[in-house]
Amino acid sequence: MLRLEGIDVHYGATQVLWSVDMRVAEGEIVAIMGPNGSGKSTVLKAAMGLKAPSGGRVLLDGREMQDASATERPRHGMAIVLERRRLFPRMSVHENIVLGAYARPARETKGSLEWVLGLLPDLREHLDATAGKLSGGQQQMVAIARGLMARPRVLLMDEPFLGLSPAMVKTVSAIMRTINGEGVAILFNEQDAKLSFALSHRGYLLESGRVILSGSGQEMLDHPEVKRVYLGVREEAAR
Amino acid sequence: MTEILGRRPALSFLICVGLFLLTLVLPLNDYVLHILTLSLIFAIFASGWNLTLGILGLKTLGHHAFFAIGAYLSAIAAFYGGVSPWLTIWVGAVLAALAGLLIGLPILRIRSMPHVAIVTLAFAEIVRLIFSNLKDITRGELGFWGIPPFDPVSFGETTIRFGLGNAWGSFILVGLFFFAVQGGLLLLLRSRPGLTFAAIRDSEAAAESLGINFGAWKLAAFALSAGIVGLSGAIYAHYVMILTPTSVAGPEMLITLLAIIIVGGAGRFFGPLYGALLLTGSLELLREFGDYRMLLYGALVIGFVFVAPQGIAGLKFDRLRRRRGHGTNESSSSA
Amino acid sequence: MATYTKGPVAARRILALMLLAGTAGTAQAQDVSIGVIGPMTGPAANTGTAHREGMELAVKEWNEGAGDYVSDEPPQVELVVEDSNSKPEVAIGAAQRLMTRSDVDMIIGDTLHSHVTLALMEMAPQYGVPILSAEPVSSAIADKVLSDPERYALYYKGNYNSDGYGKAVHGFYSWAFENDVVPEGDKTIAFVVEDTDYGIANAEKIGELFEADGWTVAATETTPTGTTDFYPQLSKLRGLDPDILVSVFTLANSGISFVRQLDEQALEASHMAIFYPTRPEFMEQAPDIADGMFWAALQFSPEITPEHQAFNDRIEAEFGVSANYSHAHAYCTMVVALRAIDAAGGTDADAIASEIGGTDYDCLVGKYAFGEDNTVQSGPDFIPVPVAQVQGDASQIIWPENVATAEPQ
Ligand SMILES: Nc1ncnc2c1ncn2[C@@H]1O[C@H](COP(=O)(O)OP(=O)(O)O)[C@@H](O)[C@H]1O
Numbered sequence: 001m002l003r004l005e006g007i008d009v010h011y012g013a014t015q016v017l018w019s020v021d022m023r024v025a026e027g028e029i030v031a032i033m034g035p036n037g038s039g040k041s042t043v044l045k046a047a048m049g050l051k052a053p054s055g056g057r058v059l060l061d062g063r064e065m066q067d068a069s070a071t072e073r074p075r076h077g078m079a080i081v082l083e084r085r086r087l088f089p090r091m092s093v094h095e096n097i098v099l100g101a102y103a104r105p106a107r108e109t110k111g112s113l114e115w116v117l118g119l120l121p122d123l124r125e126h127l128d129a130t131a132g133k134l135s136g137g138q139q140q141m142v143a144i145a146r147g148l149m150a151r152p153r154v155l156l157m158d159e160p161f162l163g164l165s166p167a168m169v170k171t172v173s174a175i176m177r178t179i180n181g182e183g184v185a186i187l188f189n190e191q192d193a194k195l196s197f198a199l200s201h202r203g204y205l206l207e208s209g210r211v212i213l214s215g216s217g218q219e220m221l222d223h224p225e226v227k228r229v230y231l232g233v234r235e236e237a238a239r
Numbered sequence: 240m241t242e243i244l245g246r247r248p249a250l251s252f253l254i255c256v257g258l259f260l261l262t263l264v265l266p267l268n269d270y271v272l273h274i275l276t277l278s279l280i281f282a283i284f285a286s287g288w289n290l291t292l293g294i295l296g297l298k299t300l301g302h303h304a305f306f307a308i309g310a311y312l313s314a315i316a317a318f319y320g321g322v323s324p325w326l327t328i329w330v331g332a333v334l335a336a337l338a339g340l341l342i343g344l345p346i347l348r349i350r351s352m353p354h355v356a357i358v359t360l361a362f363a364e365i366v367r368l369i370f371s372n373l374k375d376i377t378r379g380e381l382g383f384w385g386i387p388p389f390d391p392v393s394f395g396e397t398t399i400r401f402g403l404g405n406a407w408g409s410f411i412l413v414g415l416f417f418f419a420v421q422g423g424l425l426l427l428l429r430s431r432p433g434l435t436f437a438a439i440r441d442s443e444a445a446a447e448s449l450g451i452n453f454g455a456w457k458l459a460a461f462a463l464s465a466g467i468v469g470l471s472g473a474i475y476a477h478y479v480m481i482l483t484p485t486s487v488a489g490p491e492m493l494i495t496l497l498a499i500i501i502v503g504g505a506g507r508f509f510g511p512l513y514g515a516l517l518l519t520g521s522l523e524l525l526r527e528f529g530d531y532r533m534l535l536y537g538a539l540v541i542g543f544v545f546v547a548p549q550g551i552a553g554l555k556f557d558r559l560r561r562r563r564g565h566g567t568n569e570s571s572s573s574a
Numbered sequence: 575m576a577t578y579t580k581g582p583v584a585a586r587r588i589l590a591l592m593l594l595a596g597t598a599g600t601a602q603a604q605d606v607s608i609g610v611i612g613p614m615t616g617p618a619a620n621t622g623t624a625h626r627e628g629m630e631l632a633v634k635e636w637n638e639g640a641g642d643y644v645s646d647e648p649p650q651v652e653l654v655v656e657d658s659n660s661k662p663e664v665a666i667g668a669a670q671r672l673m674t675r676s677d678v679d680m681i682i683g684d685t686l687h688s689h690v691t692l693a694l695m696e697m698a699p700q701y702g703v704p705i706l707s708a709e710p711v712s713s714a715i716a717d718k719v720l721s722d723p724e725r726y727a728l729y730y731k732g733n734y735n736s737d738g739y740g741k742a743v744h745g746f747y748s749w750a751f752e753n754d755v756v757p758e759g760d761k762t763i764a765f766v767v768e769d770t771d772y773g774i775a776n777a778e779k780i781g782e783l784f785e786a787d788g789w790t791v792a793a794t795e796t797t798p799t800g801t802t803d804f805y806p807q808l809s810k811l812r813g814l815d816p817d818i819l820v821s822v823f824t825l826a827n828s829g830i831s832f833v834r835q836l837d838e839q840a841l842e843a844s845h846m847a848i849f850y851p852t853r854p855e856f857m858e859q860a861p862d863i864a865d866g867m868f869w870a871a872l873q874f875s876p877e878i879t880p881e882h883q884a885f886n887d888r889i890e891a892e893f894g895v896s897a898n899y900s901h902a903h904a905y906c907t908m909v910v911a912l913r914a915i916d917a918a919g920g921t922d923a924d925a926i927a928s929e930i931g932g933t934d935y936d937c938l939v940g941k942y943a944f945g946e947d948n949t950v951q952s953g954p955d956f957i958p959v960p961v962a963q964v965q966g967d968a969s970q971i972i973w974p975e976n977v978a979t980a981e982p983q
């Protein structure tokens with residue numbers, strides 16, 4: 001349903017993505033794995049329209065998205081959970097979540113909220129808390145809840161496990177599966193290969209702005225290059 | 240939004256209205272009424288400015304320009320056009336809002352806040368110079384006099400008059416304007432636009448990712464803010480009935496209003512009212528101290544900034560929140 | 575708690591004494607109270623303070639039996655000073671406070687600003703209180719009175735209209751041409767003035783009066799307040815070669831720079847300087863750079879007028895500062911008010927106002943008499959706007975002849 005074709009991105013004169021091709025099919029969880037600075041976030045931003053590509057196309061259900069600005073894309077069924085959650089720290093959890101429905105008709109808000117709280121029931125007791133004062137894991141849940149309020153068919157997640165405790169990583173992974181079970185496709189990125197590919201149906205390996213490998217989650221885990229560099233099978237982990 | 244509006248904004252608003260009605264039956268003399276009237280005019284000004292300065296967090300320092308635009312254009316329309324001030328104040332407000340749009344377009348593209356501050360300050364200075372150089376129309380610093388007061392209103396036998404010297408009527412009128420503006424803002428801030436403003440202030444990147452066109456929202460807020468400030472300027476013009484470029488668009492106006500917003504609580508809904516009442520009131524009370532008056536006034540403002548960095552409205556909120564914080568702790572530990 | 579130290583006891587006694595003195599002061603009936611509104615704070619606070627000192631001296635002398643009384647039983651007067659902060663709305667608040675809290679019988683204000691006075695004068699009909707403004711000159715005030723004389727019957731303007739300087743400059747030159755003090759030339763006049771209403775209004779008025787005599791205005795150059803570089807203007811004027819050059823600045827610095835640079839450019843025009851030579855900073859430098867220069871208006875000159883010197887001594891004794899024109903003008907304005915109240919024999923507003931209107935009184939700066947527009951009149955027979963000349967170390971009045979202290983050189 002979501003396709004990136006030949007995406008080039010420049011920051012000023014520096015090119016950071018080189019002809020990136022990716023796709024996310026209906027109901028899939030797809031991982032983008034790569035070292036720090038390889039361009040993972042930039043791929044998601046380009047997909048969401050938060051960073052205009054200098055070349056290539058973004059297609060949603062076969063429709064070109066180039067002319068749809070970032071403010072229109074949520075209406076087409078896309079949502080993004082930004083790196084480091086990016087909550088509205090001074091607002092309450094409830095206000096944060098409700099703002100996720102900004103691009104939807106107001107009459108849907110109530111129903112969406114019930115749906116989201118059904119998926120993330122732990123949030124109920126924190127609705128009145130100030131978002132900035134929650135723990136990292138709780139903040140990530142709020143960020144996910146906020147993203148879901150747009151009722152996306154594809155949810156982009158930028159490093160959803162960043163800075164979380166191992167227990168919290170498990171919880172968030174479980175939530176991602178649950179969401180996926182509701183029919184929401186997920187495209188997320190992560191620096192840890194095991195975490196990325198264990199959770200995903202398919203994955204991409206990104207290095208220096210280029211896709212150098214792609215395949216199913218298991219294929220990726222089994223690939224000698226991934227094993228050597230990222231899983232540290234022969235040597236110590238590179239990162 | 241609690242941070243902006245406080246715990247029970249509607250209740251606080253109604254209490255303010257109640258206090259206002261109470262002052263109407265108190266035997267207050269003209270002097271006290273005049274001070275209250277000025278406070279309320281400045282409170283309208285500050286509420287409008289607070290929208291961009293406090294709630295959106297844009298460091299715009301040129302809003303006295305919109306006050307001057309509203310004041311002068313309404314006065315010019317009423318004086319030369321012979322139109323009733325009841326109508327011309329809206330002309331002043333709308334033109335101020337348009338000026339806000341005009342200056343807002345370039346300003347909102349500037350990312351660096353110091354630059355925003357400088358550009359808006361320069362804009363205000365240009366507006367001041369324009370009004371002082373249009374001598375054939377405004378008489379410059381000599382003062383634009385002959386501005387008509389609001390036309391009297393009659394209810395059967397009684398006629399209420401407005402303008403300087405008609406302290407009671409002017410106080411009621413300005414009070415009504417204040418509560419109308421404040422009530423409108425409260426409705427706006429409690430609905431989706433209010434949430435959106437707060438979101439933009441907290442994180443533009445996050446707001447954009449949710450599909451919020453923050454550029455357009457900021458521009459709209461800027462125009463609304465300029466319009467409200469322009470309205471307060473127009474009301475001022477038909478109350479004081481004389482304008483000079485320096486007294487409405489000079490640096491002192493900027494400093495007075497900035498102090499009101501900061502002491503009241505920048506970004507807090509009730510901050511402008513508290514700040515305007517406290518500072519205008521204390522400036523009058525300090526008259527007892529003669530030469531030391533401005534010194535004490537300055538010390539008072541500085542003192543407030545230290546004691547209550549979040550302003551008066553912020554003080555109250557902090558205390559309430561702490562109390563509430565205990566409440567949730569207890570309930571979670573008992574659960 | 576019986577161990578009071580000496581300090582607090584003494585302090586308490588002093589406090590008690592002060593309280594006693596305070597009550598005694600108010601118990602001794604003040605028959606009349608006068609409110610004063612002026613810029614006691616803000617950018618014009620220096621002038622406002624001079625006004626207050628001048629007025630306090632007048633009231634003190636009046637209450638102590640040293641006044642120039644009209645009746646045999648002059649009233650004791652209480653003075654209440656309020657700040658206008660140079661702002662109309664603040665002055666209005668001050669007026670209302672004076673009316674409601676201090677219950678004054680008359681208001682003098684604004685002591686300095688025309689724009690504040692334009693607002694303040696509205697209080698006269700609203701509250702039925704006589705109001706006399708002190709130093710403001712704007713003709714707009716007089717025009718407002720003329721537009722509705724009945725409404726402003728209780729208001730009087732204690733200084734001449736802003737065309738006073740214009741009339742003086744024109745009057746002086748007419749006299750100077752007649753007496754061959756200055757050659758008439760080919761009748762061109764030029765202006766370099768500060769870009770304020772004050773500067774421009776003066777240039778316009780003077781230009782108007784000369785044009786009526788067949789003169790041409792060669793140029794009117796305006797410069798922002800505070801300018802110190804006048805070479806562009808002066809080199810332009812060099813080409814135009816005017817017969818008279820008039821300069822108007824309110825800041826001494828601009829004046830000093832202008833006169834210096836004018837000297838270097840060696841223009842042949844007769845130079846008339848307006849206002850800035852009244853500043854002491856300018857006069858300190860004048861002997862070196864401005865010998866022979868004409869200027870207006872020398873209205874207060876302790877060095878050459880014994881009466882002014884005596885006034886200066888009284889101000890100095892009372893406040894420890896030397897007196898300037900603002901002290902003198904404020905003093906005279908207060909004396910006019912005191913005498914009107916004395917003559918009215920009570921606090922009736924209409925009676926006081928009509929006595930102010932009938933004033934005919936010689937004070938330090940000239941003879942006070944009000945015209946049709948409730949405004950003090952200027953001119954040789956009333957308040958003169960004297961033209962002076964820098965002669966050696968001092969300035970001498972050279973026109974009008976009835977007040978001249980020296981011949982022009
Ligand atoms: N706003 C920006 N301006 C300039 N360069 C940027 C910006 N954001 C990212 N980059 C550069 O683009 C490259 C890719 O960054 P990013 O997509 O954030 O990588 P990742 O998310 O994989 O860590 C990096 O070299 C980074 O320095």
Ligand SMILES: [Mg+2]
Pocket residue numbers: 040041042083158159
């Ligand atoms: Mg990243």
